[in-house]
Amino acid sequence: MQGGLTMTEVHYGVVRVGDHWAIVGENLRFGAYETRSEAQAAVRRLAAFPAGLGLPVMLHEQEDDWVFPGPTLVS
Numbered sequence: 001m002q003g004g005l006t007m008t009e010v011h012y013g014v015v016r017v018g019d020h021w022a023i024v025g026e027n028l029r030f031g032a033y034e035t036r037s038e039a040q041a042a043v044r045r046l047a048a049f050p051a052g053l054g055l056p057v058m059l060h061e062q063e064d065d066w067v068f069p070g071p072t073l074v075s
Contacts, residue, residue, distance in 0.1 A: 008055060009055065009056045009057070009058055010025070010047070010050040010055050010056070010057045010058070011025060011026070011057075011058045011059075011060065011071070012024070012025045012028075012043045012046065012047065012057065012058075012059055012060070012074075013025065013059070013060040013061070013062070014036060014039045014040055014043055014059070014060070014061045014062060015062045016036075016062055016064075016066070017032075020032040020033055020034060021033040021034075021035065021036050021038070021039035022039065023039055023042060023043050023046065036061070036062075036064070040059075040061065043059060043074070044059075044074060047059070047074045047075055048075075050075070051074070051075030055075075056073060056075060057073070057074040057075045058071040058072070058073060058074065059071060059072050059073075059074045
């Protein structure tokens with residue numbers, strides 16, 4: 001808590017959708033990236049905005065074997 005306000009976190013995910021990768025978040029789904037690394041790069045660019053506002057950004061990445069390990073802090 002900072003200055004009486006509750007700080008939030010922004011969560012994005014990189015997930016496999018059929019034969020491509022997409023970026024998801026709360027009420028958000030976009031992109032059709034050919035590789036997971038392309039989607040990862042796009043989500044890091046997307047994370048720059050909330051990070052610039054001082055909000056932590058957590059990234060949940062689906063592995064090629066469909067497993068979701070714990071999230072990583074992007075910013």
